Amino acid sequence: MVPLSAYVAVSAVLFVTGLIGVLIRRNFIIVLMAIEIMLNAANVNLVAFSHYLESMTGQIVALFVIAIAAGEAAVGLAIIIVVFRGKISTNVDEINLLKW
């Protein structure tokens, strides 16, 4: 049987990967994907805890999170499209009109 700590470790790695992705990737869509990875890291946690604590709550929460992630992706992609129309770029760094 796979111990809980293994799941938590995977989840932590996923979370940090997502975090790093947001910090260093410049393409808007990849940043969006990195955020999805962070959400999924939480999902792994939730399902693993749910299994080990024998409580269904975690899995239900994970389902909700998946739904929200879909909503977030929809809104995010829509924003990317309008930004792309306005600036002809999907590079996050080039969105820096507002500063100081």
Next chain:
Amino acid sequence: MTLPLGDLVAIIPELIVATVACLVLVLDPITPPSRTHWLAWLSVASLVACFGITVSRMDATVTAFSDLMILDPYAGYWKLLLYVVTALTILLSLAYLRVERIHLGEYYGLILLSLAGMMIMVSAADLLVIYLGTELMSLSLYVLAGFKRFEVRSLEASAKYFVLGSFSSGILLYGISLLFGVAGSTRLSAIAAAVGTHGLDDPALLFAMILLVVGFGFKIAVVPFHMWTPDVYEGSPTSVTAFMAVASKAASFAAFLRVFLEGLGGLREKWYALFLVICVATLILGNVVAIVQTNIKRMLAYSSIAHAGYALIGVVVAGQAAADNETRALGLSSVMLYLAMYAFMTFGAFAVVALLRKGGLEGEEIEDFTGLAKRQPLAALLMLVFMVSLAGIPPTAGFIGKLYVFMAAVNAGLTWLAVVAVLLTAVSAYYYLRVVMVMYMREPDPSAGLVSRLTTSPALTLVLASAFAGVILLGLFPDPLVSITTSAVLPFK
């Protein structure tokens, strides 16, 4: 499984708001553009109905959906505040959107959806529900921030808000998942019990707590999670900025206080210090950086950061481990009071910004206020009152709010914190008064293309009159609000 009718009755206001939001979205395509304002009035009418229902249920405490939601006076208080702010936003938008040529019915639907999210946040008793509420609120706000589709800066605000907002809620969610691992449930009551059994030094618990601090810190825009605020406030349509600065901040504070006082109340000793540091940093940064701003929306953004700092003083008082419950309750009620006062003055200031025009665009630079007292004496007077209130000068609401927060701090033995805050209030007078100086002590420059004609409408007049009345009346007669907040505080255990 049967439909839990009693539970649905309990959340009638939420249902009304969500239903009307959907209705507006559905009706929008089939409403002729000349009648879009009907949708706005429909939204306002639904808010009035909700206001009535919530007032009639103010005294009762009801739980619904097997303790997922709690409808107590605390939630009721915040909801009333949110209804008022949302109604003001819709009325402000009526005139503002038309001038900006983005008068679309879906705007009102999004505002109402966002409100529904906030209402869920303030009466949630479960971390999942809080997460759902914040996401509903935020997703609507991301779209609203980019509502001026043809202006690059608005799009940029939307994109930044989206990336950073979902980033921070990812962190929040990870914290929630860890808390679930510790407590085996996402109910705040279960978490409180788990904190009791696990003690103060469980690393998973502490790490989860820090992740929650980051997540909520982002929503209430405190240092160092505030970076998005100036950019997003500047770029968004002004009516949306006002809504974000006031409503989303109030709802986030409400949820944040419930989570930390009820769910993580046992960890007070730990988070108290964190918030003390954050509070001082926020006060200093907000007030200092506001001085050098030239754009009024950016200046107000930093001002709103600073005001979050003042409100945090009350949070720190409420989180004192050593203090008795009465002292802590005073801290909590001072936060509730402060945010209500803050709502009126900040909303009023943004409303004045929204009505100024420079050429075809908004007059957003502080310079655009030059000689406003000559051009538009009434608008200048209103702005003067809002600025004076933001600076905390009596007898306005801003003064009473600060007085309560500082009194709570002094009462809890945090005199030094009050001293720091008072000194920074003196600093803040400088940048608020700069706006007054520009308005009252400079001649209007005819060549600057500043138009004396304002964006006015009966609805806008109503908005400004309400904000003005709020600032003055709450300053002169705070008693009713004070007694409501003192009776609506969370019970301390």
Next chain:
Amino acid sequence: MYDLLVILIPVFPLLAVLINGLAGHRYSHHVAYRLACGSVGLSFLCSVAVFATTLRTGITREVVAYTWIFGGDLVVNLAFLIDPLTCVMLLVVTGVGLLIHLYSIGYMHGEEGFTRFFTYMNLFMVSMLLLVMGNNYLVLFIGWEGVGLCSYLLIGYYYDRVSAAKAATKAFVMNRIGDAGFLLAIFLVFVNFGTLDYTEVFARAGELSTATATAIALCLLIGAVGKSAQVPLYTWLPDAMEGPTPVSALIHAATMVTAGVYMIVRNHAIFDMAPVAMTTVAWVGGITALFAATIGLVQNDIKRVLAYSTVSQLGYMFLACGIGAYTAAIFHLMTHAFFKALLFLAAGSVIHALSGEQDIRKMGGLKARIPMTHALFLVGTLAIAGIFPLAGFWSKDEIMAHAFTHGHYALYAMAVLGALLTSFYMFRLTYLTFYGQSRVEPHVAGHIHESPGIMIKPLLVLAVLSVIGGFPGVPPEEGWFHHFLDPVTVGVLSGAAHQGATHPIVLLMVVATVIALAGWGLAHFLYSARPEAASQWAARAPAAYRTLFNKYYIDEAYDAAFVEPAKRVGRIWDWFDRTVIDGLVRGVGGMTQGGSALSTWMEKYIIYGSINVLGYANHLTARSWRRLQTGMVHHYAAIIVAGLFILLHLILLW
């Protein structure tokens, strides 16, 4: 009925503010000024009635208008305390205020924003009345902030002058520094007594430990120093002369700047418990009295001379408070209001006659052209110089005598020297303005005219008051004024203040008179008998002259001490920003493209982490904060993560 009368005192001007403020543009100036002056007149009548009642019954009354704040431990009423001290202040504020309002009708005639001016003036009256009438610290504070705000708006009234807007901001910010101290004092009072009502606080002041009392008193003193322009926060008052002259007379001479003195006298129960604070008050006052007088010696702007003289006279009042002569402080406050308002308004009349000229080097010989103004100004000068038996003589002499008889010889010497200088620079001002050869510029000379009756008549009343205003305080320490005020100003501890007659008071009076006459004589010698002597003296001690002329370089010193270092830090930080940080940022940018993802992240994290640490450590300049706001989403996200790590460290370290 009586209660209503009390409440109506501030309500009349408030109504005028509302009507003129909201509808002022709909009707002519005549309606506006009648409303404004009429409301103050009605307030004055009510004040007289209240005063008469207090005088007859001798009862201290508290009138509650409504309960204002309620909740928690704090209950504060918007309530008024009517006792002899309040009555005196009421009469001074509404009486002098009324005269200045009347004068303004003539002085501000034809100015743009006439109605606005009167709206601010009335708003000022409301705030000032709240300040002197309140029965608790909160009402006092509201008035305190209100007068500051009105002062700010009125200094910046001539907004076409850049210097006016700057002076206004300077005044407001300096006042806010003082206000921060005052607010702290209020908190300390609340923590120690659980209430903000004077009656209870003063009744229980004896319970305070000396340390607490000293802390409260010193915080109050900071507030008073800011508001009353004492050393070291006095530099705003001379600059405030940018406002219209009636404003200088009302706010910056007769009423608002004396609020600090009133506040100390009102709180004397607390000050009596704190000997250290009392000594500080006395020395602040003594130093200010002397210091400002020396600067006044060589100023060339007629209003600035009067401004420094105001600072100096306020110093006398502080000195009086510091040595426990509270009645004398209020007595001097009253007489000073009379003669200083007279002097300012007469100066305004001179400026009016000369089409706006304020430089006394371009005046001279005006006695023949505007005889009435000259006579009035001379009365004011005699009064302030302390010539027997005018008002200034009695009040100033009482302060000096009290200092001497209670053994404060050093303070006495400073006060006497200050009196000599006062007499000198005031007569210098008179001689240079009204006597000798005319130095008026030719294009102005043709238009010189006496001011209209509406401006002269209030001056006549003030002149009469400047002459007879001292008699209520005669004989010194035993006069009617003292018997009226003593119930308020004599505390438990200073109960033994009455010693009076046994001391050589008459001798001290003679000394004071001789001093005043000496100053007059010297001024006469230098500026009238031998006009060339003054410039010779100045030439003989150029360094001293320049130092005085430049006001001891205090403004420059403040710049050098506070503004310049801030700028320098800003410049260093700016350089650091441009070279090191931008370099780092650019380097990181290069590595993002070149290096592997992980190592880049490491670099980025460490570097941005260090940027954060540096940025947050250095909050001295807002500019550097601003540089962090790069507009780049990555940086913001990095800062969020850095914040996360900082919090982690905090938790681990705690």
